Amino acid sequence: MLDCNESDISMPAIARTTPIARDDREPTNPYRVDMDLDDEADELSHLNIPDVVIRRLPIYVRTLHSLLEKEQTSVSSEELARMIDVTAAQIRRDLSYFGKFGKQGKGYDVGYLSDTIERILKLDRTWGMVLCGMGKLGHAIANYRGFQRSSFEITGLFDSDESAVGEVVNELPIRPMRELVDTIREEHIRVGIIATPRVNAQETADMLVEGGVEAILNYAPVILRVPAHVTVREIDPVSALQSMTYYISE
């Protein structure tokens, strides 16, 4: 609620009744899941599912991927729990918000579960992102290789400093901020990254929202004010450090 903007979307609080997946699926058949996830109950579902749960899903996906790398095809909630350091009950409960994906006595099919969670998180596509603020931090983010492998791709770089404009970073030119809103609209961008100085973060967020962005990854140490339909997550190493020193002994 503090470091994340809970995005308490104001839509009618209709309880979802149709499970996303059913019991009679063939665990490794992606088409089946496809159909299940696209049906009409899906859109309403995220009202009911706690954000804590949603935040854990990427960790599950990541862990399942590491199992796939090791060619392990099946996993129990118990084993997954040990790997992630949570309780098995929590994993089962988390998954149960979305349907039934496991087999009693057997566990979960790694590939099927991983695909399913990715579909829930809408990671079954590539999301273009605009990056605002091309100082040192912006450069580092633009050069970061970890996004492509994860359904994300930076497609535009923006900076308000006209003298930075034109420079090419990781094959993309830096463009002026005044082009930001139109670019977002034209390219249907839904995700923005803020790496501007603190004082410019809010105005940047406003422009992102104006363009139609619905998710903002904020590296600036400020709490952003955005409409309820926009989600914000903070990346704040300093706060993280400052909260850890509390626990240091002596």
Place this chain on the structure above:
Amino acid sequence: MLDCNESDISMPAIARTTPIARDDREPTNPYRVDMDLDDEADELSHLNIPDVVIRRLPIYVRTLHSLLEKEQTSVSSEELARMIDVTAAQIRRDLSYFGKFGKQGKGYDVGYLSDTIERILKLDRTWGMVLCGMGKLGHAIANYRGFQRSSFEITGLFDSDESAVGEVVNELPIRPMRELVDTIREEHIRVGIIATPRVNAQETADMLVEGGVEAILNYAPVILRVPAHVTVREIDPVSALQSMTYYISE
């Protein structure tokens, strides 16, 4: 619990009885606070205080600093709450875990409250940090200017790649990993940053712990296994993005 290692320190669960600050303090006298915070109840207190609360404190400090910049000397929980986008009751409750810092009818003295929270978080000193893994990410972190202003300073850079060793980044030489443990011991380092590739993160964490580090800022996308007296916080932009796309409409 997932992205943070709750650091459920196993010490006797003694309830703290002595408030850290009292009512008869002079709000702007730092010496008073000093004495209060150093007394014997302090060490036991963190058992009882929820980690969620501790994580919010850096935001309070940051916000109070921004008020100080504007020369505002007094603030109510209501006003602070608006700035941070939490409820006023939550701020009052959070602070009440540590004592009574406000004045009825008046609010809080900005400087006093800020100093006090910093003291609680042990930010009234500079923490040396070792940075492990000097790839692109490591370089970016080493060059980051935001730490000094926040009680932190990177004092050692380490990489396992011998060909990187010797290079000077932001006035510090990169040193070989084999010197890590001894350096931590000799320099009494308590905080480590992991910016290694995923596969090396756990072994790096083990070395940090062996040297005596009690707080780890982990940029690698892995859940680290550490003893209970060590706190870990994850910096994971990919997971943050992956959990936000869930909420995107359409």
Place this chain on the structure above:
DNA sequence: ATAGCATTGTGACATTCTTCACAACTCCTG
């Protein structure tokens, strides 16, 4: 002084999140 406004600190309550524990089911083995 005293009244009255503003604001804290906190019991009591409400809500959210986690864990327990077990019926239901699946699979394997003989």
Place this chain on the structure above:
DNA sequence: CAGGAGTTGTGAAGAATGTCACAATGCTAT
């Protein structure tokens, strides 16, 4: 094809966190 071992999914209980609402108190103005 029955029995046992293993594991899920989930009601119900429990723990943790957040909010309400108000008595207590300090401050200001007259």
